[in-house]
Amino acid sequence: MDIKIAATLFLAGTSLVAIGAPAWAQSNSSHHYNVSAGSLQSAIDSYAKQSGRQIIYRTDQISGLRSAGVSGSLSDDAALDALLSKTGFVARRGPSGAIALVSAGNAQSRVAAVEAGDASGNQAPPAQEGLQEIVVTAERRVSNVQKTAVSVSVREGAALRQQGRYSLQDILQDVPGVVGGLTLDTVGGKSDNAGSGITIRGLSASVLATGTNVSSVPATAVYVDNVYEGLGGSYDIGRVEVLRGPQGTLYGRSATAGVVAIHTANPELDHLGFDGSMEHGNYDLQRYTGAVNVPVGDDLAIRVAANRYSRDGYVSREGGAMATTAARAKLLYKPSDAFSVLLGAQFEANTSHTGGTQYILTSPNRMEATSAEIGSGKTKLRQYWGEFNLDLGSVNLTWLPAWRTFQQDAALITPSPSTGSLSQADYTPKDHFLTQELRLSSPQDGKLTWQAGGFYYENWLTAFTSLTFLDSGAVSFTRSNDRHTKNAGVFGEATYRFTDDWRFTGGLRYDYTYVRNEQLYNKNTNGFPFPENPPIWSSLELTGEQATRRFNNITYKARIEHDVTQDNLLYAMVSTGFLPGDVQVATGASGNPEVMPFNAETVTSFEVGSKNRFFDRRLQVNVDAYYYRFSGYQTNGVTVSGNPQVLSFITLSVPARMYGGELELLYKPTSNDEFQLDYAYVNAYFVDRPELFARYAAATKFDNVVPHTINAAYTHTFDLKDGSRLALHGDARFLSAHSNSGQFLTPDLVAQGAGQYVRVGDEIIADFNATWTTSDNRFSITGYVRNLTNNRYKTNVLVQTMEPLNVKATPYDPRTYGLVVAVTL
Structure with missing residues (x-):
């Protein structure tokens, strides 16, 4: 641990923790991460071990917060963004080079306070003044949605629940460029493929003479938990990602309009x-x-x-x-x-x-x-x-x-x-x-x-x-x-x-x-x-x-x-x-x-x-x-x-x-x-x-x-x-x-x-x-x-x-x- 940081943390007498390698080792290399979902503190500790990075945080501030975890080969910065997604915290590098976890609002000004062990620098709950980082797996790898070069929209499960939106049609109702989605009562029962009722950028499934939706080929591929046309996408939802445009290379069958x-x-x-x-x-x-x-x-x-x-x-x-x-x-x-x-x-x-x-x-x-x-x-x-x-x-x-x-x-x-x-x-x-x-x-x-x-x-x-x-x-x-x-x-x-x-x-x-x-x-x-x-x-x-x-x-x-x-x-x-x-x-x-x-x-x-x-x-x-x-x-x-x-x-x-x-x-x-x-x-x-x-x-x-x-x-x-x-x-x-x-x-x-x-x-x-x-x-x-x-x-x-x-x-x-x-x- 950097001696200056260790001294200030000790003298401050507050519940600050610094984990990982010295500040001079904080390069943005890449690793294969496998950090389980769970408490944010456990996730950060596991991340520090796998990345070799030094991470400074206040235990009293992140206590009770949870992280969705991260898995896959990605850069150290992208992995940390994924772990902090929707927690109200962001990672910022301070004057000494160490990486600190601070609330999203006024983040940069609070890094120095954390490094200095200022007990008043971060007492309030995360203000979440800036926009939250959202992590997606749209291209079969973990990445920040703003750094993913594809037209993709994300809807969070908690927001959908608050708005009473559970069917696929309701979930997609405000996604730009997207229309439809089968409801539960299609053809007196339910289709065996959810994508047949979706139109993205004007592209939809071919119309069959009999009107059946059983095993027809949709123009939009729907995946639930990485399973093509999987089940259970209407409850206990974490997030929904909607990719617009052909995704034939990675998704192949039915991804003509999107995913x-x-x-x-x-x-x-x-x-x-x-x-x-x-x-x-x-x-x-x-x-x-x-x-x-x-x-x-x-x-x-x-x-x-x-x-x-x-x-x-x-x-x-x-x-x-x-x-x-x-x-x-x-x-x-x-x-x-x-x-x-x-x-x-x-x-x-x-x-x-x-x-x-x-x-x-x-x-x-x-x-x-x-x-x-x-x-x-x-x-x-x-x-x-x-x-x-x-x-x-x-x-x-x-x-x-x-x-x-x-x-x-x-x-x-x-x-x-x-x-x-x-x-x-x-x-x-x-x-x-x-x-x-x-x-x-x-x-x-x-x-x-x-x-x-x-x-x-x-x-x-x-x-x-x-x-x-x-x-x-x-x-x-x-x-x-x-x-x-x-x-x-x-x-x-x-x-x-x-x-x-x-x-x-x-x-x-x-x-x-x-x-x-x-x-x-x-x-x-x-x-x-x-x-x-x-x-x-x-x-x-x-x-x-x-x-x-x-x-x-x-x-x-x-x-x-x-x-x-x-x-x-x-x-x-x-x-x-x-x-x-x-x-x-x-x-x-x-x-x-x-x-x-x-x-x-x-x-x-x-x-x-x-x-x-x-x-x-x-x-x-x-x-x-x-x-x-x-x-x-x-x-x-x-x-x-x-x-x-x-x-x-x-x-x-x-x-x-x-x-x-x-x-x-x-x-x-x-x-x-x-x-x-x-x-x-x-x-x-x-x-x-x-x-x-x-x-x-x-x-x-x-x-x-x-x-x-x-x-x-x-x-x-x-x-x-x-x-x-x-x-x-x-x-x-x-x-x-x-x-x-x-x-x-x-x-x-x-x-x-x-x-x-x-x-x-x-x-x-x-x-x-x-x-x-x-x-x-x-x-x-x-x-x-x-x-x-x-x-x-x-x-x-x-x-x-x-x-x-x-x-x-x-x-x-x-x-x-x-x-x-x-x-x-």
């Missing part, structure tokens, strides 16, 4: 504790969530979390009602800093209802409720996974195996003025997923850092679908699927540092995809299936090589980045992504079953961006702009018959372009005030429309894409006399006028005026919440209101016919309010 990565809480080795919350709201909403962390010895810990959620429907009590029961167990074994094993098991059961009351558009801006039968859906999901990390010295090894199962028995009830209610039955007795990823990465102490690995995905699906006219009992079609999908990919990415502030990153990936989709499709070709008209069946069976498709895809990334200053980053890159193709059977233009193939879709993105902090890190301004070239958007969700009783489809493909940008501004002028302003613009349009596309689709732009979105939020915190705090938060979202439909309108429908029915005007949605927190952060009470003005504008408009008028829509969620009580022990 949503949800991280839930992991076991802590040195903490026996409990986190719980209870939420009650209107529409008889009830949510009970709890998690217990139990250390078993010095190197083993278990965390068990559970969630129960239920609410009534928004119009009729039973129609739209839903309930979810889920539980997760994680076991962490860490015998040394060089090796760790994380094992997990998750189960989930969902029950939901459709029908009851649904809405028909009687004019472009008037919705009327209509009664319908009630359909129910049940799903059961299971998942078992692991994460193995091993530091071999010159290379670090990570292995991520996972096994997931999905079962569904659901009915979707929809009303139709011309045919009566329809019931789509989806029965999925077998839907099994195996994923494995093996990744090698280098330490980050040289000019060249790299990571490489392989990914394997396999899905076995057996599913049955039918569509029935409830009034007559006549069946429109039936379909059975036996589907086998395999995907194998290898990838590599490296970053070379030309100088301390210039870097180049290059990545390359190869994917092989195999799809065998054997199907038996039966179509009732009688255009008016009423009891007096017997069915006329036409069948097509797809087997063997006719049902098989193989795809080879190469994706790449090239990026240059420059640190203008420590707080200002510029980057430019080109990257690519892909969606593998498919094959299915549906009713064709002839009215009989036809084979409808899909080719692979690719996108090339050109992007520039900048990340900045100003005014002593109180103001954060991130901005990016992009241009996409999309090889060919495909859909067979276009009905070509114009007759709601005779649904027939055709596969269409058209090249597309997208351009736009995002602005994210965060300003914290004082320790008690925070402003947030986000803006996104996107123009997604088709080019060189083929004659066949123009014949059946009137669209010149992508549907369901909002050109302009603005999110504004303000939070003010009142410091109360007893040390507790009251935080008031308000936010509002502006969505510019756009088309909101789940289909391509034909030129005939547009000529009959259908365009005005799917057109949504400018809309504003406002939310508010207030949270009281005790001085020790162990107890809080939150009251929230979502959609303050009860703005129930039309969404998911479906035009079947204009003559007679047959247009359905779903109102936006009504005003909801509730109370959340949370405790941390």
